[in-house]
Amino acid sequence: MNTENKPIGVFDSGVGGLSVLRQLQIDHPQETFIYLGDTARLPYGTKSQTTIISYAERNLNYLLTNYNIKALVVACNSVSTVLEYVKSPVPLFGVIKPGAFAAVECLKNIGGKRIGLWATQATVLSKAYENEIKKLDPSIDVEMISCPTLVALVEESLNTHKLLPHAFDYYLEKFKEKIDVLILGCTHFPFFKEPLSKKIPEIQLIDSSISVSKSLSGKLELKNLNSRLNEKSLTKILITDEAKNFKSFIFQIFNKDIEVEKVEI
Numbered sequence: 001m002n003t004e005n006k007p008i009g010v011f012d013s014g015v016g017g018l019s020v021l022r023q024l025q026i027d028h029p030q031e032t033f034i035y036l037g038d039t040a041r042l043p044y045g046t047k048s049q050t051t052i053i054s055y056a057e058r059n060l061n062y063l064l065t066n067y068n069i070k071a072l073v074v075a076c077n078s079v080s081t082v083l084e085y086v087k088s089p090v091p092l093f094g095v096i097k098p099g100a101f102a103a104v105e106c107l108k109n110i111g112g113k114r115i116g117l118w119a120t121q122a123t124v125l126s127k128a129y130e131n132e133i134k135k136l137d138p139s140i141d142v143e144m145i146s147c148p149t150l151v152a153l154v155e156e157s158l159n160t161h162k163l164l165p166h167a168f169d170y171y172l173e174k175f176k177e178k179i180d181v182l183i184l185g186c187t188h189f190p191f192f193k194e195p196l197s198k199k200i201p202e203i204q205l206i207d208s209s210i211s212v213s214k215s216l217s218g219k220l221e222l223k224n225l226n227s228r229l230n231e232k233s234l235t236k237i238l239i240t241d242e243a244k245n246f247k248s249f250i251f252q253i254f255n256k257d258i259e260v261e262k263v264e265i
Contacts (some may be wrong), residue, residue, distance in 0.1 A: 017075030045120025112180025119185030
């Protein structure tokens with residue numbers, strides 16, 4: 001198979017990365033995607049860097065060996081914090097650099113001063129977003145909040161959990177000063193973007209799934225790797241363990257049944 005017609009791998013520890021997959025399908029309708037949800041080892045956000053790197057390399061090697069992918073989109077902020085340590089023969093696309101760039105550009109456009117981040121503990125402790133933002137503009141103030149409850153609520157019911165509005169209030173009150181831009185620094189969080197934007201219309205939300213999809217578009221164009229297959233996007237979804245609500249989430253997100261295959265890695 002010609003390189004440009006090979007599939008693109010996408011992986012996360014669970015359902016969160018499906019927000020990225022959905023955006024990738026919209027923006028790249030002729031590409032084939034292999035999604036791997038490492039549900040046997042979730043959550044990644046509480047694991048050490050060494051463990052997260054090990055998981056990432058194991059998942060990458062599986063997708064290379066079994067599906068001969070041409071690129072890998074890491075639909076996980078926790079893994080994106082350690083992406084520089086993952087050795088790969090194909091291009092890797094994390095969500096942090098594109099998300100940080102989008103946040104800085106948004107802040108400039110609205111004349112704001114402060115960026116907030118909601119993320120997992122691993123992402124917050126890594127300071128990866130703050131470091132990327134400071135590279136772009138050292139004068140920007142960044143405040144980062146670890147939000148494990150939001151992850152759990154999405155895992156239970158995407159954006160319909162009754163406790164979600166209360167969790168929004170709880171984590172918004174943790175910011176010491178007013179923020180102008182809020183990065184949704186976990187791929188679970190774009191699922192509740194709509195109700196959150198209605199609650200805080202004065203704050204601009206940064207969806208990392210949109211940012212990383214744009215980054216992928218640029219690289220595929222630059223490397224002449226866009227698929228030349230004359231058919232609509234195909235998707236295969238793999239999981240490493242049976243996960244509560246996973247299949248029902250797929251139907252809610254994509255409005256259709258997509259076959260899910262359990263694999264051993």
